[in-house]
Amino acid sequence: MFALSVARRYLLSNPAQTGLLISGVALGVMAFVFITALIQGLAIRLTDDVTANSAHVSLEPPTRVARVLPSPDADVESTAIVSTFQRRQIRAWSSTVALLRSETSVSAISPQISGSAFLVKGEAVAPVAVTAIDPLGLDAISPISTEIVSGDSGLGADGILIGVRLAENLGLSAGQPVLFRTDRGVDRLLIVRGIFQTGLQSLDERVAYLSIQTARPLFLLPEGVTNIEVKLVDPARAREFAAFMAEATGLRATSWQQKNANLEGALAAQAQTGTLIQIFSLISVLIGIASALSLSANRRRGEVGIMRAFGVSKRFIAAVFVLQGLLIGMVGASLGCVGGFALCSWLATMTKPDGTTALPIAPNEGGYVAVFLLTTLGAVLASVIPARSAARLDPLEAIQQ
């Protein structure tokens, strides 16, 4: 294509100017890549922090509500009153677990009895949120066994695991007995087998783990479970999977996104801010291209005029300038993507004194395809105005100047 050859010659005729122009595009693209990788990295880190120690989907019995019952007698209605004393439970939890096991998107399942209790040590009393689980699946949802700082994670028949702050509050250490009193008024002496430290205050101060078999008589649940916690291979699909499970089982299924609506809102706001920055960096790139090509078209008025005089079509002239935009966009975007990836990769290796990464940046999430296509397309669009102006040049006027 001859127009492409002419466009290339025009760009190569002034290497310094073309180099500066391409560098400007590349810097804009690098800024885009950096912002995208940073926002994505932050979202990934926040999501990981939330999903690493909690279930992606929680299945619970449906909420019981008082409801109007139809009556064969036309004018008579009756209301079903639901007992609030009766503990809500999933009786047929085995079949639900079997269904979950058949799903390849599920990575871990944890049937649980959750409830409230008090730990009593002498005169000290502390409320705890109890999570009773199968000891073999202790780490299914949250890796508690790796966070034991005292004792061990073996629950046994009379064991309990508590957080480090709770242990401090009650003056407990591993191996000591503690009185466990449920909200059903059942008491039992348990042994603190291990003390964990997750770093999350809510967990370290308020949560206690025990075996599901130990919990059954304490919470008066000989067969059922109160909830089934599920982890997925892809946490992002939790909402979709929760809808599927709710439909399939009739249970109330809640995704981690629904439980953390504030986080989702914050991530969305962050993404919007990032989008604005990305748009402005792209606009500045495109203005740069448009102005440089306009200057070029103006500088080459004489040449364009003589081309038009000897019959070269307007389309050919326009193509020369549009192709310059395309080449600048493609080369600049390519260099910007490579430079952006290198910058993000380098930043990702930087660590704080405590060994954690300094910036939550995800070099692989720089939006490379999007920025390449947007920049290239934008560069072509930015070149349309100078291209049209060059193509519309009156040859006589241009030659006489």
Next chain:
Amino acid sequence: MSAVLDARGIGMTFRNGDELTEVLKGVDLKLEPGELAALLGASGSGKSTLLSIVGLLLRPTLGTIIIGGQHVEGLSELERAQFRNQRLGFIFQFHHLLPDFTATENVAFPAAAPAGGITPAMRSRARELLVRVGLSDRMDFPATRLSGGQKQRVAIARALMNKPDLVLADEPTGSLDRVAAEQVLDLMREVNREDKTTFLICTHDEHVAARCTRRVTLKDGRVEGVLASQ
């Protein structure tokens, strides 16, 4: 043989706000094949306007133009561009070569642009033309490395690339020193004589006009006189 150019009753009026300026007032001009005609006139006489009209760069207000037997008044913009490309050659006072291209590429450009590239045949013809204009040792030189006279010779070769019916030259020696101007004039005469290519040279230089076979003098937008010479 029919005339290469037959322009009749050419009138041209420019509007500048409310003011109308009549530059050409019913000009007739006919060129036979192989003529080397000079279009003379003082500044403002309308000679450049007439040349632009004949070169299909301007549309006249009045009149008809037949070039190579074809009426050109009704052609669209695209058809006029194609006509200029295929049937006319242009040489301007300032050569306007493409500085990023070699002499050969500049000569081949009028043929290459519509065709989408320089074919071997185009390159070969461009080189033949450069030999013809005495630039056999400058064929692959970038245009920027040629002297003023050499550039104008490349412009002449470029004008001849598509074997035009008529070559229009506007002050072709106006920006050259006397020696270079003589060489360019000799070259145009040689091409005219050997190839029977028709030239219409717009000039205010009597010396240039004296080397042509016919002189057409314009004054105040009208043909004042036509004089055959030699």
